[in-house]
Amino acid sequence: MDSIYALMQDPAAWVALATLVVMEVVLGIDNLIFISILTNKLPQGQRERARRIGIGLALVMRLGLLATVAWIVRLTEPVITILGNELSWKDIILILGGLFLVWKATKEIHHHVDPDDHEDIMIGAATATFGGVIAQILVLDLVFSIDSIITAVGMTPHVPIMVVAVVAAVTVMLLAANPLANFIEKNPTIVMLALSFLLLIGTTLIAEGFGVHVPKGYIYAAMAFSALVEGLNMWARNARKASRAQGH
Template identity: 90%
Template sequence: MDSILALMNDPAAWVALATLMVMEVVLGIDNLIFISILTNKLPEHQRERARKIGIGLALIMRLGLLATVAWIVQLTQPVVTILGNELSWKDIILIVGGLFLVWKATKEIHHHVDPTDHEDTMVGTATSTFGGVIAQILVLDLVFSIDSIITAVGMTPHIEIMVVAVVTAVTVMLLAANPLANFIEKNPTIVMLALSFLLLIGTTLIAEGFGVYVPKGYVYAAMAFSATVEALNMWARNARLRKQNRK
């Protein structure tokens, strides 16, 4: 209790909390895009429950990892050398998760643009099983959770601050999940843009796994620019539709 009161009276702790909360929310965007697209594949009455379960699992996984911070730190120690690159368990998890994202996004883009191929799609018709969707969400939750916690450990040594930041980020994800998923479903062009974001995120994870650090600011700036261009396209399209309807 005394340590918590000391942190509350420490301006540096408040700055660290605010910074970490922003970082955790931004990192949660990747996780949320994947969950939103994937759950839209389910029958409508199952989608909201799947999103809540997926985000709940993300919270449980992050808090569980925070309880084993000493073990998490050890994940950054090299365990194997591949092609001259020393890889830790964190690197291996990021590479596997990145490959999974690239494979999944590429597969779904193919299905989305090929009208003759609609088997096992992430978007479009609701053909996925509930358990299959949750299993895929769980895989990516693990990847994003480890990345999130290692980022938190690098920014502050205080577990209390990490817990508050993680709970805040997951709460924001929970509140944004349904509006984001509904928006993606109602705008087919957004689906393709979101899948391209997953490709970008997956490639970034692979690069970081091999020791090539890509500043997150560049990645999110590119995503924000693409989203802005698409927003302008949607605005222009809606303006044309309104003009046609007035004729």
């Protein structure tokens, strides 16, 4: 308790907390986009439940990883060499997660471009579909959680600050999940943009796994610019619809 009280009186700790919360929220956007796209494929009555379960699993996983923070730090030590690249368990997890994300995003893009090709696959029991969605969310939760915790460890040595930041970020994800998913569903072009983001994120994870550091600022600046362009396109489409409606 004394150490927590001392942290509360330390201005540097508050700055670290604010910075870490922002970082965790930004990192959580990737996870939230993936969860939104997956859960929107479920029947309407199951979507919100799946989102809550997916985000709840992310919170449990991150808090569990924080409890073993010493083990997490050791994940950055090399365990294997491939083509001259020394890879740690963190690198291997990032590469596998990136490959999964690229595969999943490519598959979803193909489905949206040619839905008839997947009509027979999409017919099935709702329970199996629900379980499959949760399983895929769990896989990506693991990848994003490890990346999130290692980022937190690099920014502050204080576990209480990490815990508060993780809980705050996941709370924001929980509040934003339904509005974001509904927005994506009502705007089909946003789905393709979001899937393109996932492709970009997956490629970045693979690159970082092989030791090629890609500044996150570049990634999110590109995503923000693309979102701005799409926002202008949506505004123009709505303006044209309103003009046609007035003309009639």
